[in-house]
Amino acid sequence: MATAxxxxFWTELDTPLGTMILAARGRDDRAALAGAWFVGQRHFDGPQADWQRDDEHPLLREAATQLRDWHAGRRIDFDLPLAPEGSAFQQRIWQALGRIPHGRTCSYGELAAAVGRPGAARAVGAATGRNPxxxxxxxxxxxxxxxxxxxYAGGIERKRQLLAFEAATGR
Incomplete structure (x- = not known):
């Protein structure tokens, strides 16, 4: 029998690059961030009917604080429990993305090789596009x-702004 x-739970966060929806699975000490999407980005249709809005959720408040600090240049990485839902391959790609340092870039092909799938740049791109x-x-x-x-599911202009911001705030 599958465990439910x-x-x-979700909330909104206004950022310099547009409104984001933050979502956490659970509300106890095992809660983890399941999503952080820009409103209108590809592969995200907004909060679903069974999600519960909770602007006071402790993890969502912490995620919002860390994202505000990141946008203000006071932080370059995050310390949050993450629980994105996806296939085993997507999970591997998302974990590898997390190892690309702030202010640096990597090609799709380089990331494919790094996860032991040289030649799978398109599959890396597809998994990346579904990053929640x-x-x-x-x-x-x-x-x-x-x-x-x-x-970039959030739009090329937003990607350009993110990379320019990181280049200016890299350490």
């Missing part, structure tokens, strides 16, 4: 093999 997942944790899992740091800005 804890409910999803924008900024926290830094999919904006992936670029084409020639450094070109390609694909």
């Amino acid at each position: 997942l804890p409910p999803l 944790l924008s900024i926290l899992v830094p999919c904006h740091r992936l670029v084409g093999h020639d450094g070109a800005l390609t694909g």
